[in-house]
Amino acid sequence: MNNSVKEICIAARNASLSLAQWSTEYKNKFLMAAAQGLRSAAQDVLDANARDMELAQSSRPQLLDRLKLTPSRIEDMAKGMEDVAQLPDPVGEVIERFTRPNGLEIERVRVPLGVVGIIYEARPNVTADTIALCVKSGNSVVLRGSGDAAYSNRAIVSAIKAGLTAEGFDTECIQLLDDSGREGAEQLMRMNGYLDVLIPRGGAGLIASVVQNSTVPVIETGTGNCHVYVEGSADFDMATAIVLNSKVQRPSVCNAAESLLVDLSIAQEYLPLAIGALRQSGIVVKGCDRTCAIDPSCDRATDEDYAAEFLSCVISVKVVENLTEAIAHINKFGTRHSECIVTADADAAQTFLNAVDAAAVYVNASTRFTDGGQFGYGAELGISTQKLHARGPIGLRELTTYKYLVRGTGQVRE
Amino acid sequence: MNNSVKEICIAARNASLSLAQWSTEYKNKFLMAAAQGLRSAAQDVLDANARDMELAQSSRPQLLDRLKLTPSRIEDMAKGMEDVAQLPDPVGEVIERFTRPNGLEIERVRVPLGVVGIIYEARPNVTADTIALCVKSGNSVVLRGSGDAAYSNRAIVSAIKAGLTAEGFDTECIQLLDDSGREGAEQLMRMNGYLDVLIPRGGAGLIASVVQNSTVPVIETGTGNCHVYVEGSADFDMATAIVLNSKVQRPSVCNAAESLLVDLSIAQEYLPLAIGALRQSGIVVKGCDRTCAIDPSCDRATDEDYAAEFLSCVISVKVVENLTEAIAHINKFGTRHSECIVTADADAAQTFLNAVDAAAVYVNASTRFTDGGQFGYGAELGISTQKLHARGPIGLRELTTYKYLVRGTGQVRE
Numbered sequence: 001m002n003n004s005v006k007e008i009c010i011a012a013r014n015a016s017l018s019l020a021q022w023s024t025e026y027k028n029k030f031l032m033a034a035a036q037g038l039r040s041a042a043q044d045v046l047d048a049n050a051r052d053m054e055l056a057q058s059s060r061p062q063l064l065d066r067l068k069l070t071p072s073r074i075e076d077m078a079k080g081m082e083d084v085a086q087l088p089d090p091v092g093e094v095i096e097r098f099t100r101p102n103g104l105e106i107e108r109v110r111v112p113l114g115v116v117g118i119i120y121e122a123r124p125n126v127t128a129d130t131i132a133l134c135v136k137s138g139n140s141v142v143l144r145g146s147g148d149a150a151y152s153n154r155a156i157v158s159a160i161k162a163g164l165t166a167e168g169f170d171t172e173c174i175q176l177l178d179d180s181g182r183e184g185a186e187q188l189m190r191m192n193g194y195l196d197v198l199i200p201r202g203g204a205g206l207i208a209s210v211v212q213n214s215t216v217p218v219i220e221t222g223t224g225n226c227h228v229y230v231e232g233s234a235d236f237d238m239a240t241a242i243v244l245n246s247k248v249q250r251p252s253v254c255n256a257a258e259s260l261l262v263d264l265s266i267a268q269e270y271l272p273l274a275i276g277a278l279r280q281s282g283i284v285v286k287g288c289d290r291t292c293a294i295d296p297s298c299d300r301a302t303d304e305d306y307a308a309e310f311l312s313c314v315i316s317v318k319v320v321e322n323l324t325e326a327i328a329h330i331n332k333f334g335t336r337h338s339e340c341i342v343t344a345d346a347d348a349a350q351t352f353l354n355a356v357d358a359a360a361v362y363v364n365a366s367t368r369f370t371d372g373g374q375f376g377y378g379a380e381l382g383i384s385t386q387k388l389h390a391r392g393p394i395g396l397r398e399l400t401t402y403k404y405l406v407r408g409t410g411q412v413r414e
Numbered sequence: 415m416n417n418s419v420k421e422i423c424i425a426a427r428n429a430s431l432s433l434a435q436w437s438t439e440y441k442n443k444f445l446m447a448a449a450q451g452l453r454s455a456a457q458d459v460l461d462a463n464a465r466d467m468e469l470a471q472s473s474r475p476q477l478l479d480r481l482k483l484t485p486s487r488i489e490d491m492a493k494g495m496e497d498v499a500q501l502p503d504p505v506g507e508v509i510e511r512f513t514r515p516n517g518l519e520i521e522r523v524r525v526p527l528g529v530v531g532i533i534y535e536a537r538p539n540v541t542a543d544t545i546a547l548c549v550k551s552g553n554s555v556v557l558r559g560s561g562d563a564a565y566s567n568r569a570i571v572s573a574i575k576a577g578l579t580a581e582g583f584d585t586e587c588i589q590l591l592d593d594s595g596r597e598g599a600e601q602l603m604r605m606n607g608y609l610d611v612l613i614p615r616g617g618a619g620l621i622a623s624v625v626q627n628s629t630v631p632v633i634e635t636g637t638g639n640c641h642v643y644v645e646g647s648a649d650f651d652m653a654t655a656i657v658l659n660s661k662v663q664r665p666s667v668c669n670a671a672e673s674l675l676v677d678l679s680i681a682q683e684y685l686p687l688a689i690g691a692l693r694q695s696g697i698v699v700k701g702c703d704r705t706c707a708i709d710p711s712c713d714r715a716t717d718e719d720y721a722a723e724f725l726s727c728v729i730s731v732k733v734v735e736n737l738t739e740a741i742a743h744i745n746k747f748g749t750r751h752s753e754c755i756v757t758a759d760a761d762a763a764q765t766f767l768n769a770v771d772a773a774a775v776y777v778n779a780s781t782r783f784t785d786g787g788q789f790g791y792g793a794e795l796g797i798s799t800q801k802l803h804a805r806g807p808i809g810l811r812e813l814t815t816y817k818y819l820v821r822g823t824g825q826v827r828e
Contacts, residue, residue, distance in 0.1 A: 100788070235824075355434075369825070404774040
């Protein structure tokens with residue numbers, strides 16, 4: 001057992017007890033000071049980042065784009081912390097209030113989770129985003145970034161802590177688990193009693209590893225195998241605009257579409273339009289037998305393709321008999337993230353909304369809207385595809401729990 | 415891999431997709447038919463239970479009390495299912511509804527979790543309770559009871575299914591994992607993608623094992639190391655009534671008190687009253703140095719005692735300097751279940767409510783009220799002491815999640 005992991009978690013937990021009592025104003029000032037610290041030490045952060053970049057250059061060149069910081073990216077991080085300060089504070093909200101026949105007054109009140117752990121990959125901006133969201137929601141945070149970003153993360157946390165210390169804030173609620181290797185991450189996953197939740201942010205491999213190994217409760221930020229289903233009554237122009245936006249606007253993100261379903265009744269007429277538009281945007285199309293019969297230049301799609309989250313310029317296409325088959329296909333292959341029907345038929349829309357099992361179900365809108373900012377919640381820690389606790393965008397509210405406050409006048413149980 | 419575990423989970427998942435669409439009326443009729451099935455086959459259930467009792471007689475006599483069924487206990491089970499039918503249906507509730515500036519209409523709607531797994535000990539009544547709560551909240555259920563109650567559980571499920579089949583209901587949403595041994599339970603804990611949540615119901619050992627080994631998200635139904643803190647301004651009669659009720663009324667349950675804290679300013683005067691009343695009710699008192707100085711016949715309490723959930727006629731007592739020390743002691747030793755302050759000071763009460771980290775925090779009322787029925791929620795699956803998803807009583811609402819329904823008119827993301 002690496003003692004430092006446990007010590008770090010104990011420090012975070014102790015700090016969480018007073019942090020939970022901080023006023024909104026105090027937390028906002030904390031975030032403003034943190035942002036200012038980041039700005040003031042921007043050059044130190046850039047220097048540290050240059051060391052990470054140099055190490056990655058030879059061994060992991062595919063990381064360079066995510067890893068790289070620039071003056072403008074650092075300003076974005078600072079601005080992001082200030083933006084979170086402007087968001088409404090979820091802590092203290094009275095969710096419900098009622099009086100029992102025996103006179104007990106019961107309130108269910110929103111409170112912080114306590115200590116939030118984050119395991120993430122080599123994106124240094126996640127460090128600042130996560131600190132802001134956790135502190136605003138009243139939580140201590142234990143950050144476990146990638147070794148590939150170790151110098152950058154250390155510099156970012158130092159800069160933020162320097163800004164906080166200068167303004168007289170206690171910084172123990174921010175803990176960076178550094179130089180701990182794989183073993184450190186595994187210990188973090190077993191810090192039950194100290195960590196209240198662990199959130200993996202990154203690719204499918206990282207998420208699966210945390211889900212498999214963590215005994216601390218996890219919020220799974222999920223992969224998105226999202227579908228656009230063009231129902232028989234759909235307006236073709238609207239359908240194509242939604243298909244293109246869902247697939248092409250940013251193919252590498254989890255709310256991008258990976259699969260197009262088209263009703264048999266319109267396939268002969270609509271599929272050539274859709275496939276043409278997708279190809280014009282540089283998308284490779286893989287289709288079922290019927291799709292390939294209509295467009296013989298399509299590659300054949302396998303069940304693996306239908307299950308795949310490509311995150312790239314590839315789409316799978318399937319012709320379905322009807323709404324029922326479309327729903328069954330989505331519930332079989334989807335990852336319960338974001339699913340869309342394009343239709344002019346209100347009954348079909350309602351059936352799809354009811355029967356599709358996903359965090360967000362769309363009628364006549366792009367799947368790309370599944371996002372905390374787009375929903376009006378402000379920043380987010382990711383999109384949850386599990387059903388426990390949080391589903392969809394993980395914003396400030398999703399970083400809280402509740403407690404029951406019960407006021408009596410001496411009541412005892414019969 | 416025992417195929418039957420996976421097959422059972424797949425059957426439960428397939429059934430959950432249509433069950434999620436059932437109307438409240440249909441689910442209520444389902445539960446009435448299930449209750450009727452149980453009544454009609456009461457003799458079969460009693461015969462099966464007699465076999466379990468006979469097997470337990472020699473090997474596990476301590477189980478007999480929990481295991482035993484009588485005609486009146488079976489009637490209670492049937493009545494319990496009918497009571498759940500009368501509770502309000504949580505599914506379909508619109509939790510929030512808003513329109514974005516781009517015209518997207520977003521609703522957050524309560525939906526079933528999908529498939530709920532339960533691992534429980536040798537209390538056959540849990541079988542019927544769990545079926546009722548899961549089906550009413552729109553979930554399939556996979557039951558994994560104790561081998562010690564195998565005949566009883568099988569007979570209960572058969573009776574319920576016979577009643578359902580007679581009325582034309584599909585029974586695939588109820589799955590009993592039978593004869594699977596330890597290996598079966600371990601497989602169940604890894605059925606990610608089929609099970610949406612796993613709930614252990616039973617003692618601390620069972621709960622710890624599920625938390626340690628499950629990759630499926632868990633709702634931890636917790637142990638309760640609950641405190642009653644008698645603050646300096648407390649009315650002594652009220653304090654003693656609450657201490658006695660919390661400790662004595664039913665010492666073996668999780669919301670019973672295990673520890674009494676008393677302010678130094680009143681210890682000399684109040685402790686003899688409290689200890690006298692506790693002893694008169696047959697409670698053994700273990701105290702700190704100051705307690706033992708006031709009452710030398712007390713046993714000395716160790717830190718292990720302060721951390722213990724006795725679940726029996728023992729209480730630990732500690733004299734604290736003030737409110738701050740009481741809160742620190744509770745946040746250190748408590749299990750975040752139910753905590754009480756007895757006080758006449760409104761400021762002390764508010765500080766305690768704010769600072770104590772527990773599912774339910776009481777002012778001037780017994781800890782024994784932490785209960786779905788006492789809170790007015792009807793039946794419950796246990797008390798959650800984790801912070802993710804559900805905290806406090808796990809009733810019908812806590813067996814649901816939500817999804818976002820988004821209605822557009824062709825919106826795409828810029």
